[in-house]
Amino acid sequence: MNGAQNNLIKKGYQWLDDRLHINSLVEYMSSKAVPQHSHSIFYYLGGITLFLFIVQVITGILLLMYYRPGADSAYESVKFIVSEVSFGWLIRAIHSWSANLMVLAAFLHMFTVFFTRAYRKPREMTWYTGMGLLALSMTFGFSGYLLPWNELAFFATRVGTGMAGAMPVIGDYLMVIMRGGEEVTGATIGRFFGLHVAILPLLTTGLLTLHMIFIQRQGMSEPMNWAGKKQEDKKYMKFFPNFIYRDALVWLVALNILALLAVIFPDGIGVVHWPLGIKADPFAAPPAVIRPEWYFMFAFQALKMLPAHIWFLEGELFGIIVFGLGGLIWMLIPLLDRRANENKRSPMIMAFGTFVVLFMVVMTIVGYLVE
Amino acid sequence: MSDNNSRRNFLSWLTGLGSLAFLGSIIYPAYKFLVPPESGEANVSQVKLPFTRSEIEGEEKKAKTFKFGRTLGLIVLTGEGELKAMSATCTHLDCTVQHRPDLGIIWCSCHNGRYDLDGKNISGPPPKPLELYIVNEIKGEIFVSKETA
Amino acid sequence: MIKFILIFIGLLLFSINGFGSDNNCMSCHLDLEDEGGSASKFAKDIHSQKGLGCADCHGGDPTLDDMDDVRDSKGFRGVPNHLEVPDFCARCHSDAAYMHDHNPSMPVDQLAKYKTSIHGQRLFSAKDKKVANCVSCHSVHEIGDGQMPYSSTHPSNLPATCAKCHSDKDYMTEYKIPTDQFEKYSSSVHGLALLERGDLGAPACNDCHGNHGAAPPGVSSLAAVCGVCHALEAELFEKSPHADAFLENDFPMCETCHSNHAIFKLSDNMIGTTESALCTECHAADDGTIGLPTADSILTSLNNLVMAHLDAKQSLDEAILKGMMTTNEEFLLKEVDQSLIQARTLIHSFNMDSVAPKAMEGIAKADTVMVNSAGLIDEYYFRRKGLAVASLVITFLAFMLYRKIRKIEQK
Numbered sequence: 001m002n003g004a005q006n007n008l009i010k011k012g013y014q015w016l017d018d019r020l021h022i023n024s025l026v027e028y029m030s031s032k033a034v035p036q037h038s039h040s041i042f043y044y045l046g047g048i049t050l051f052l053f054i055v056q057v058i059t060g061i062l063l064l065m066y067y068r069p070g071a072d073s074a075y076e077s078v079k080f081i082v083s084e085v086s087f088g089w090l091i092r093a094i095h096s097w098s099a100n101l102m103v104l105a106a107f108l109h110m111f112t113v114f115f116t117r118a119y120r121k122p123r124e125m126t127w128y129t130g131m132g133l134l135a136l137s138m139t140f141g142f143s144g145y146l147l148p149w150n151e152l153a154f155f156a157t158r159v160g161t162g163m164a165g166a167m168p169v170i171g172d173y174l175m176v177i178m179r180g181g182e183e184v185t186g187a188t189i190g191r192f193f194g195l196h197v198a199i200l201p202l203l204t205t206g207l208l209t210l211h212m213i214f215i216q217r218q219g220m221s222e223p224m225n226w227a228g229k230k231q232e233d234k235k236y237m238k239f240f241p242n243f244i245y246r247d248a249l250v251w252l253v254a255l256n257i258l259a260l261l262a263v264i265f266p267d268g269i270g271v272v273h274w275p276l277g278i279k280a281d282p283f284a285a286p287p288a289v290i291r292p293e294w295y296f297m298f299a300f301q302a303l304k305m306l307p308a309h310i311w312f313l314e315g316e317l318f319g320i321i322v323f324g325l326g327g328l329i330w331m332l333i334p335l336l337d338r339r340a341n342e343n344k345r346s347p348m349i350m351a352f353g354t355f356v357v358l359f360m361v362v363m364t365i366v367g368y369l370v371e
Numbered sequence: 372m373s374d375n376n377s378r379r380n381f382l383s384w385l386t387g388l389g390s391l392a393f394l395g396s397i398i399y400p401a402y403k404f405l406v407p408p409e410s411g412e413a414n415v416s417q418v419k420l421p422f423t424r425s426e427i428e429g430e431e432k433k434a435k436t437f438k439f440g441r442t443l444g445l446i447v448l449t450g451e452g453e454l455k456a457m458s459a460t461c462t463h464l465d466c467t468v469q470h471r472p473d474l475g476i477i478w479c480s481c482h483n484g485r486y487d488l489d490g491k492n493i494s495g496p497p498p499k500p501l502e503l504y505i506v507n508e509i510k511g512e513i514f515v516s517k518e519t520a
Numbered sequence: 521m522i523k524f525i526l527i528f529i530g531l532l533l534f535s536i537n538g539f540g541s542d543n544n545c546m547s548c549h550l551d552l553e554d555e556g557g558s559a560s561k562f563a564k565d566i567h568s569q570k571g572l573g574c575a576d577c578h579g580g581d582p583t584l585d586d587m588d589d590v591r592d593s594k595g596f597r598g599v600p601n602h603l604e605v606p607d608f609c610a611r612c613h614s615d616a617a618y619m620h621d622h623n624p625s626m627p628v629d630q631l632a633k634y635k636t637s638i639h640g641q642r643l644f645s646a647k648d649k650k651v652a653n654c655v656s657c658h659s660v661h662e663i664g665d666g667q668m669p670y671s672s673t674h675p676s677n678l679p680a681t682c683a684k685c686h687s688d689k690d691y692m693t694e695y696k697i698p699t700d701q702f703e704k705y706s707s708s709v710h711g712l713a714l715l716e717r718g719d720l721g722a723p724a725c726n727d728c729h730g731n732h733g734a735a736p737p738g739v740s741s742l743a744a745v746c747g748v749c750h751a752l753e754a755e756l757f758e759k760s761p762h763a764d765a766f767l768e769n770d771f772p773m774c775e776t777c778h779s780n781h782a783i784f785k786l787s788d789n790m791i792g793t794t795e796s797a798l799c800t801e802c803h804a805a806d807d808g809t810i811g812l813p814t815a816d817s818i819l820t821s822l823n824n825l826v827m828a829h830l831d832a833k834q835s836l837d838e839a840i841l842k843g844m845m846t847t848n849e850e851f852l853l854k855e856v857d858q859s860l861i862q863a864r865t866l867i868h869s870f871n872m873d874s875v876a877p878k879a880m881e882g883i884a885k886a887d888t889v890m891v892n893s894a895g896l897i898d899e900y901y902f903r904r905k906g907l908a909v910a911s912l913v914i915t916f917l918a919f920m921l922y923r924k925i926r927k928i929e930q931k
Contacts, residue, residue: 058401062401076440082845083847084408084409085404085408086403087400087401087403091400091401245921245924245925246925249918252914255914256911256914256915259911260907260911263904263906264907382920385916385920386917386920389916389920390917392913393910396909396910396913396914441847441851443851463719463721466858467855467858480862480865481865482721482749482750483748483749483751483752484721495721495749498719498720498721
């Protein structure tokens, strides 16, 4: 029976190969090698992010079947999904968990790339597209948060878009464009929905394709200290099948964790939670504690802690300018870190990176401790 | 050797079975999700009543209650043959109100609270009117909707 | 300095009300009175707000500068004594033509009603200066209508207004009536609703006793008085076998079981055949009536419903605790609440055949809640089991993959 099964697979493969020349593709992949060293584990982070993104696409499309944007239907339809549709609670729980884990995985991916300085020549463009993808993920999170139109989301979005309104020159216009008016209303849902299910997926697909092509063309980045090593001292693993199998194993584990989290904590856990709660009421008093999603917490808290005025600028404006500049520097790291291309240490860059990580961690913790 | 072979066969058979079960555990919830639930769609600010005008007429009190989102509604057939719908929860202490065709009012039996057929509180303890809904009759079906601001 | 400010305020208020220099009363009276005296309160008074001034009640010519001249001027009536007050107010309030010009919808029968009240009778016939007259309840210069929240006759202030005299033991000694009404009322269901929860629909003193014609309701009129709000109970009672029996024995209808001022939260133990039940106060097993068997049957129906409600609520709470969506069941449980209210109301028919069907209806709904909640709880465990199976499958596949990787890499 087993033999017959194998035979069938072989025949199918043969059929495809006759037409698409799969063999050459497999040969190409088999010739590729993944460096093996103490930090090899970092190579899986991008794959995990990709896996979670695929989960997002699938569960997102499923949710789209029942979701209805609009001030008087959004909340009701999400409620309908979680209460009446079979497994609706599960799909929403997976979508929410996967969203948070995806942003987490993307952040970890970025920092490991940063500290192993894998962005150095020739991989600058991979870094730029990656940064773009991270920004898109966060926008995904921000826009998706509002869609259930519950109290929690409404006030967080009002505060979030309000902060965008503090930006110099374009702030007011940007806020009106984002909100679809002066206030967060049903019009805002329409915009965020369009962004969440059309604009962002389109951009993400484009950038992701580029990001993946770059990686396939260039292969995995080798550690900096391999530069002077003799070829026989370097250890490699075949990309196909060894690395692919390992990737699949990691994905299976990720799926298992995702399923466990979604069933046991369908509404999230601790501060990372998304209970449907009550419907948004623009005229109701805002809840005592309004918090953004955890990955915006550091920025939210830092802006909150700034004094009302710094020099001649408003505190919030000053904060946004600093964050904007910081983000730009971070994005342009491949240009600034010239020493990396010459395989030299660059303590300044490492110090900057360490500072950023510490700043984000401390501010996030402070944000959750301070009411 | 043959022992080893049969063990390998068994394991690959088990892996195949596992893969099928795996696919099943993903496809089954997704399929069930796509099967439309009994209630059809999320009722938003409108509800189709599960009964007709003649059923209301058949009631001794010329009125029936219906579920509207989280609240209970009351639909009343007035003496003039008009259908009026409103919240059925008394604004005094949350009892369920009823139609009194003999008095031409909406009545709460708990404390003799009275409302007119437009839901306005006219006597007794109720402090505010009942929320009035909009009724539409289309081809014998009754649709009740909330007034949207 | 304070006086100057008061004068200034007084002038300001009166200029707003259109008196200006036409009314000189305040310039002296504010000066003569202590701070917070009655003249300074007058702005809050409904009469002031309707455009009346001092002279409209007290007479005299307000444009004069000298007090003595005012006293001698035409129509000066000064301050009425306690016995004169009703007629003093009635000069306008019983004058239909005059009242029509000021407040056409206002009744003009207050004096007539007052004369029928215990207060009025004693004031006019016994010249009793201690009984309430108009100002005892309405205040002197802060008279408001019942809608104004600060008014002494606003429903939430009224019990305290009556209690001013009626709770004063020394003051009431000679009348030999109880003085604990306010105390009892405040802790009763009605008092708690009105005074604690601010439910203005709950009755204050006047809703049962009347206001100007204040008198305790008669034994036979009790059902009508309580029936103003408790209409269904009154209607059921009037049709019940108790209606005639109570009348014959001169038992006050509602009060016999529910008391008067101290109407406490009801308990199902009031009915039944045990010693604590009220039924046994009149009925005995061998009294030749079906009283006790009926009580027993009603109590059984009621208890069954209460138990079913409790069970339903418990299983629903468990389902909620497990994080299940229970909107429909919560909805249905509310209907059980309604059945319980209705079944308890139906007690007043004192007929076992009316309580039992309502109780059955409620029990059926409660059972549905139970069954559905149990289904939801099952669903909760089903989810966990489904997860366990799926997780096991994934773990197995992961393990097989791991073996495979080990195998290729050993080569």
